[in-house]
Amino acid sequence: MGDDAKKIAVIVTDRQSEALRMSLGLTIEGDAISVFNCGAPIERTDEVNTNIDGLDMMECQLFSVNEVDEGFATITMQEIPAKLLEYDHIVSY
Template sequence: MTKKIAVFTRDRQAEALRMSGGLTLLDDKVEVYVLDKKLEDNKVIAKHLDMVQNMLELPVFTNCRDNPFEYLTNEELANKMLEFDVVIPY
């Protein structure tokens, strides 16, 4: 049975992006949420973000307008959390 998994990241961004890609190996539906601050600009994060967005085409959301992802308010984020079978915080 396919599960809906949300990966929320604030501080361990590279690890969260890497793990998000790995979670797709079981054919689960995965979404990524970057919370409260801008995604760091470095080579490791860029590599994992490329995998998540371009190779795996996972949706990425944020509550920080400094990020280039779809913006959601905190209330919208809270409502979306109810849709998932598993929420993984990083």
């Protein structure tokens, strides 16, 4: 990751599959991507799983308000706002 890498937070509330596909795409330029699932538990389709595997490979941080979201670190909705202040861009989906 270069010195000019940006920190980008993607907030997922709906359209999970597209939000995750976009998150993965955002890693292409070497930026540090974190995903915050603030909505329903992630629906695991093949496409979603492939994108989550890719996000892991690209060392993205995955957070979710749902304990059941495997592979995501559990975070409370109250913890998210302060965390968002660390990011250059906040992209809500």
